[in-house]
Amino acid sequence: MIDQFPALQIMVTLVAAPICVMIRNPRWSWVCAMVANTFAFLVSLVLLDKVLDDGVIRYAVGGWAAPSGIEYYIDAMNAAVLVLVSGISAVVLLYAYRSVAKSVPAEKHYLFYTAWMMCVTGLLGIVITGDAFNVFVFLEISSLSMYTLISFGQDRRALTASFRYLVLGSVGASFILIGIGFLYAATGTLNMSDLAVRIPESESQRAVLVAFSFLTMGVLIKSAVFPLHAWLPNAYTHAPVAVTAFLAGTATKVSLYVLLRFFFSVFGKDYSFGQHLLNGVLLPAAVAGFVLMSLVAIFQNDLRRMLAYSSVAQVGYIVAGFSLATQSGLTAGIVHVVNHGMVKACLFMAVGCILYRVGHVHTPSLDNLLKRMPFTCVAFIISGLGLIGVPLTVGFVSKFTLIQASLEKGWWAIAALVLLSSLMAIVYVGRVIEIMVFRRSRETGPESSGMSEAPLSMLIPLYVLVGVSLYFGINGSATLEVAGQAATYLLGGLQ
Amino acid sequence: MMNLMAPPFLYLIAALICPFLPSRWRALLLLGIPVFALMVMLAYPAGEHVVWSVVGFDLTFMRVDKLSTIFGIIFSIAALLSGLYAWHVRDTVQQVATLAYAGAAIGGVFAGDLISLFLWWEGTAVASVFLIWARRTPAATATGMRYLLIQVLSGVLLLAGLLVHYHDTGSIAFEHLGLVSTGTFLIFLSFGIKCAFPLLHNWLADAYPAATITGTVVLSAFTTKMAVYALARGYAGTEVLIYIGAVMALFPIILAVVEDDLQRVLAYSLNSQLGFMVVGVGIGSDMSISGSAAHAFCSVLYQGLLFMSVGAVVYRTGTSRASRLGGLYRTMPVTMLCCLVGAASISAVPLFSGFVSKSLILDASGYNGNYLVWLALLAASVGTVVHTSIKVPFTLFFSHDSGKRPAEAPVHMRLAMIIAAFLCVIIGVFPGLLYSLLPFSVDYHPYTFDHVLVQFQLLLFAALAFVVLKKIGLYPRTVASTMLDVDVIYRKWIPARLPLVARRVADLNASARQSALGLLGNGYGVIERLTRPGAPLARGWSVASMMFVVIVLMCAVLVLNLL
């Protein structure tokens, strides 16, 4: 049974999607999605445990052995991402029930959960597969369902945001497709482990180089690295907030995982970082990203928009970590993938709670919210501190490692800029906290007096995730250890 | 589990449960925890305890020796007294912040390594800013933000310094560092900000008057003394500190003399007192370090006492402006007497606490052979008389009658002040009690005839000068005004010139466009123009512009790669 778990990881949610369509009842389709997702989460936990104990798992889909068949390949790195994706998805799905009930018409709920299941399937598939073309297919599965999910937003601007994301996302995916095509032309294989072996031997290095360029660009678009981020703020702002929490926690993170996979496992560290591309383009883009986007976030008056820009900034940290191409830099990047995924999901869930009760998230009008929604605000504050990187939160663990890594490499300027952008994070998060906690309501109207906390079914998932992130903040070595192991794998290439 | 019983954690746990208690229990908690934590603290034997391994580092949370213990004791006393003084406060935010702040400060002095020191360092910054914000006025919010940024900057410098230091030496132990490398220099700078070195000092006079009445009392005790401790631990005997300290003791004086806000006057005098301690640390002999510790101990008490008495006046009259007060002795005699005790202590009148601690530092600097510094400290002692000992009680309680007849301070405030005053006198009369706590054993007798004589000469002639100047009308009357300090640079001058700079940049930009032509299109500009809402960076892009960026970048990548 346990041998089939890699296939099960994808199948459960994939099968759940059509079942949801058939059920058509809002509540039961949610239950179906929830059950499938929980199961997927348990499967991913088992896989992680197994990988940490026994090392890499290889699974030949349909019994066709690699390299001719499609192979699922699981090491510490993607096992961790699997847990992250399915876990956040499960928690947010639990939370989504009430949140979505309010913002999406009931007759569309089953479609919503169907799209959600497809999206999870796609994301898990990207992570688990060891076949380059399969990555593209799963990427499109997740992307198409994501566009759909975003277009469920209440505001009509969700539609245009979704459309723009669609065009840009398709172009990105097409770039990946071109890249894979050239790789295939140069090596004659699509299996990642096989590619890693054959790329150095390939006769047409120019084709490999073109493939490398297209792949990089495609993935950068999907992971919203500055300046290719422009689709993200609108999409995050206008999507249903549960979707935003889910996307912020998982989607860009999975793309970053793909980036890692291609850079380190397929092309190899020496190849990837031998190119001008990374030092010349990627690192400056990442650094400019986290400085500029933090700056932009300060001026935003819509809480979701502020967090969206902050997300772009955080992606900048992660990519900067990758660009260092050292053991510790990579570890920092991977840890931040996990940590930021949790923190951002928490923040957006808290925003969703506010949206649920207050009806808007216009920051200056959230004065004295602490009195009215104490639990939500406390969760927001805790996660906000995590975003800043206050000690004993997850943000601190990853920023600390990142700074250490850049100092180790002697890149002082990067460390200084990370600190600078942390100061900006203090400003933009602090501003919100200040308004929530200290600013008195100008007029205590009937709707602003008295407590109106979000429903428990939203608070519990929120606090589960806050609790998990707090745990990993205090016990930072747990994530660091897994990430360090993953970094070692990546730097050593696939075995 | 027993590790959680370490005093700093006790405070933090108390701060965590505090919001969930009924209001009177919260106030009692503020009294009980300091007592309990003090007992726990004294029960720890010397050595390193509570070592936790986090992220591969061994963090020592309780390094107990005589230097840390004396600061721990005075911080506990300060927490207790301010808890009593704040008995009337029912604001949960302030109570939690007070507990967390005291806990972080105590954690700071017991931290055995730089990383845990950094944690507490930032902890004091974050916790204390709530005491300012709790005033809940727009100005307090702005002031708090300035304060927080400076404090966090100090923390960031500490973090950067410790990383570099760790990189250099492979050690995170918080022992003697010395000014030897970039890392230790950064750490020094970080300590310097919290210790309010000259030119880095303005947060102190800016923020303390902006806190709540009780918040000011709490603020006065911890942050700066923790910095003095950190300097004594890490930079004892660093010569440059002697000069920094001498300047620091002198220059707040002239600002304080004409300052109208009495809480700010006290903040300046606090800054000047810190100068004495910094000199003591800089000299680095056993006697001078002990002197610094002793002076820190006494200064927490008398400075707290002075802040408490001014705070009591604010509590009853709503203002701390000298120009609006005067003649309050008629109805607030207890507050007046306590204030006088504080004034006598700070100006080192024999039989009061300042006398037995300040003379340690003065004598140490005299023996050290640095006569100019010794003279500077002597001058600063006179300065203390000018701006605090005479000015504060005189303008508050005597001087011209403002017509205000406020009631006496509430009983819990009076009690807190009387206890503090009592401690000041006890230490002054029985200096042996204090000397037994010092990090190095000192054989020092403050009460020699010579010493008492010169002290009275110094003080009484200063008083005579006051009388004479008053008579000939030279002594400045305080009027409602703002005295410029160094912070005018970043609060006024730079903001005032920013538009100018921005215009320059815009001009440059325009001419660059003309010369380098429109080839580059709209793709560049000043950052602020890019980032405000609705600006190119901060609005949704159309598909066309997104695609444009994609293609330009793709071309760049391809060209770069094929090169």
Added chain:
Amino acid sequence: MAMNSDKQADSGVAAGADSTGPESMAPLARYFRWTDNPASIDRFIRILSYVCVVLFLIDIVWPRYTKVPGEGLWGFYAIIGFVFFSLFVVASRFLRLFTERGADYYAPDCVDAEEYPESATEQLSHAQRPNDTLSSLGRQMLGRDTNGSGREGASS
């Protein structure tokens, strides 16, 4: 006598008829009423001057122990005290010419320009002083007195 006339004029203008009377004073404060009396002030200043002269004279007959050169000079500390005090006052008056600005110079970002929030204070006058004593504080701490001493602080 500038100071005295000053004082009289001030109290005359500001205080009105009742404010200096003993009935508007706390009992303890009556020991300090002399500070309002110009004659007493003069006496106080005279005593201060005598004490200073005596201290100055002791220096002639008493050879002090010195650790710093110059310290043993006749009346060293007295001169230091007097001169430096005057110096600081003069220096700050001088500095004031350059650095003084209006009270609302930093407004609205500085507390100087605003009043202390009244809700966080308890501005009682002497006449309406609360009857709070040590025993009432004790009762509060034990929780027997639920009314509390005064108004609540800056709570919501």
Added chain:
Amino acid sequence: MSQLIGLYSYWIVIVLMMAGLYIMIARYNLVKKIIGLSLFQTSIFYLYITMSKIEGGTAPILVEDADYVYSNPLPHVLILTAIVVGVATSAVALALIVRIYESYGTIEEDELKAIEAAEPDA
């Protein structure tokens, strides 16, 4: 020169691709943008198919003569999948366009931008 002409198939790919990209940038009409996107994707399909063709090769069917050169069938298979994906993308995009038209009353992007800029909190 002969090499340039001999690789005409790749030139078609490039022309199609550039045309698709150009339409996406230059046309404001959303439907036209999707046409551009489809064109762009089609060029990629064409690229794959071109790669797999070997001159003189034949379909991979078992025949008597062992020396026969096969054209590679795998890219065809891959492209079948990619075509499905492309169709799905177009479908979703067109559905979105319909809904955009319903709620905004226009599918010209410049007009959409103007409408959105006028809405609060943009």
